[in-house]
Amino acid sequence: MEKADIKSMTLPQLQEFVEELGEKKFRAGQLYQWMHQKLVTQVSQMTNLPAEFRKRLEEETVMTGCRMIERQTAEDGTCKFLMELSDGNTIETVRMKYHHGNSVCISTQVGCRMGCRFCASTVGGLVRSLTCSEMLEQIYEVQRVTGERVSNVILMGIGEPLDNYDNVVRFIRMLSDEHGLHISQRNITVSTCGLVDGIHRLMEEDLAITLAISLHAPGDKLRREMMPVANRFSIDEIIDACRKYFEKTGRRVTFEYSLVDGKNDGKEHAIELAALLKGMNCHVNLIPLNPVEGRMGERSKRTNVLEFKKILEKYRINSTIRREMGSDIDAACGQLRNKHKGGETT
Ligand code: SAH
Numbered sequence: 001m002e003k004a005d006i007k008s009m010t011l012p013q014l015q016e017f018v019e020e021l022g023e024k025k026f027r028a029g030q031l032y033q034w035m036h037q038k039l040v041t042q043v044s045q046m047t048n049l050p051a052e053f054r055k056r057l058e059e060e061t062v063m064t065g066c067r068m069i070e071r072q073t074a075e076d077g078t079c080k081f082l083m084e085l086s087d088g089n090t091i092e093t094v095r096m097k098y099h100h101g102n103s104v105c106i107s108t109q110v111g112c113r114m115g116c117r118f119c120a121s122t123v124g125g126l127v128r129s130l131t132c133s134e135m136l137e138q139i140y141e142v143q144r145v146t147g148e149r150v151s152n153v154i155l156m157g158i159g160e161p162l163d164n165y166d167n168v169v170r171f172i173r174m175l176s177d178e179h180g181l182h183i184s185q186r187n188i189t190v191s192t193c194g195l196v197d198g199i200h201r202l203m204e205e206d207l208a209i210t211l212a213i214s215l216h217a218p219g220d221k222l223r224r225e226m227m228p229v230a231n232r233f234s235i236d237e238i239i240d241a242c243r244k245y246f247e248k249t250g251r252r253v254t255f256e257y258s259l260v261d262g263k264n265d266g267k268e269h270a271i272e273l274a275a276l277l278k279g280m281n282c283h284v285n286l287i288p289l290n291p292v293e294g295r296m297g298e299r300s301k302r303t304n305v306l307e308f309k310k311i312l313e314k315y316r317i318n319s320t321i322r323r324e325m326g327s328d329i330d331a332a333c334g335q336l337r338n339k340h341k342g343g344e345t346t
Helices: 011-020 026-036 051-060 132-146 161-176 196-202 220-226 235-249 267-277 302-314 335-341
Strands: 067-073 079-084 090-098 101-105 109-111 126-129 152-155 188-192 210-214 253-259 282-288 319-321
Touching: 011 026, 067 132, 067 335, 079 132, 079 335, 090 132, 090 335, 101 132, 126 161, 132 161, 152 161, 161 188, 161 196, 188 196, 196 235, 210 235, 235 253, 235 267, 253 302, 267 282, 267 302, 282 302, 302 319
Parallel strands: 101 152, 152 188, 188 210, 210 253, 253 282, 282 319
Antiparallel strands: 067 079, 079 090, 090 101, 109 126
């Protein structure tokens, strides 16, 4: 029989599980606190649980973990972690230091099947989705190794969050639960390449998170050249879903736009983007491309990036140029994992 992944259980689920084992319900609260607040990694450390109960937990459950196996630290304090999962697969987690606190960017899948042409994460396709506990563990492990509290979480690492929908939604609920790390949903951002059906589901969940859309092009033709997912959903469908998302949740949507030299960074693209987003309560995040060997494109010239922003401003579209953090390490998602797979870092 497969051992139960107790770290992926919500508190009510854990209570039910504990009662099935013949224990008192309040033990679930203690167990939950050890796993999600004290962040211990072994049942033997849970000193207020009866020895008999601990023994059963050791026999019948698994304590999923993420083990940090490599750490790169950039001059600006950005740390990139290579994490090993219990089955030997590896993923990446990034910790960025801002004046308002520590942000952690987590992976949601091992690999990705979306195939965006410029992205390193998608090179070997999708291996598997992460469990809820594996997503939580990335944050817990960062707190353990840095000794600092995490205040913001972004789902922008390897993988497509809405392609792992149920686990991602449960992860958000558990991460923001007062019995866990209690990270405010307002400080959690989910980034998607634009799976419209997933966006429609997400707006019904009653979550106060920020939705970020990887748009990268103002028109479908150009977008299809950059992102295969554009063959499934049109930009009009995405914008329509975003308007509804805002109406339903009151949360301003972010559009990510990675600038690729000579591809999508012209004045005409900026004007088209401004027209597309006109009147929308949104924010545009301009990301100068992080070029990946063997993948599409070079980084936009600085002057073009600034010009692009200026045009958006002229049309009163809010935007920021993403601070390039950790550019002296393998910052683009998937790069460190790919290197590791190729044996370069061993
Ligand atoms: N699958 C999700 C989240 C992961 S990617 C999504 O597509 O949104 C996080 C962001 O980084 C996305 O906007 C993605 O398109 C972008 N990105 C991926 N590779 C990049 C690169 N090499 N340079 C700049 N941005 C990149």
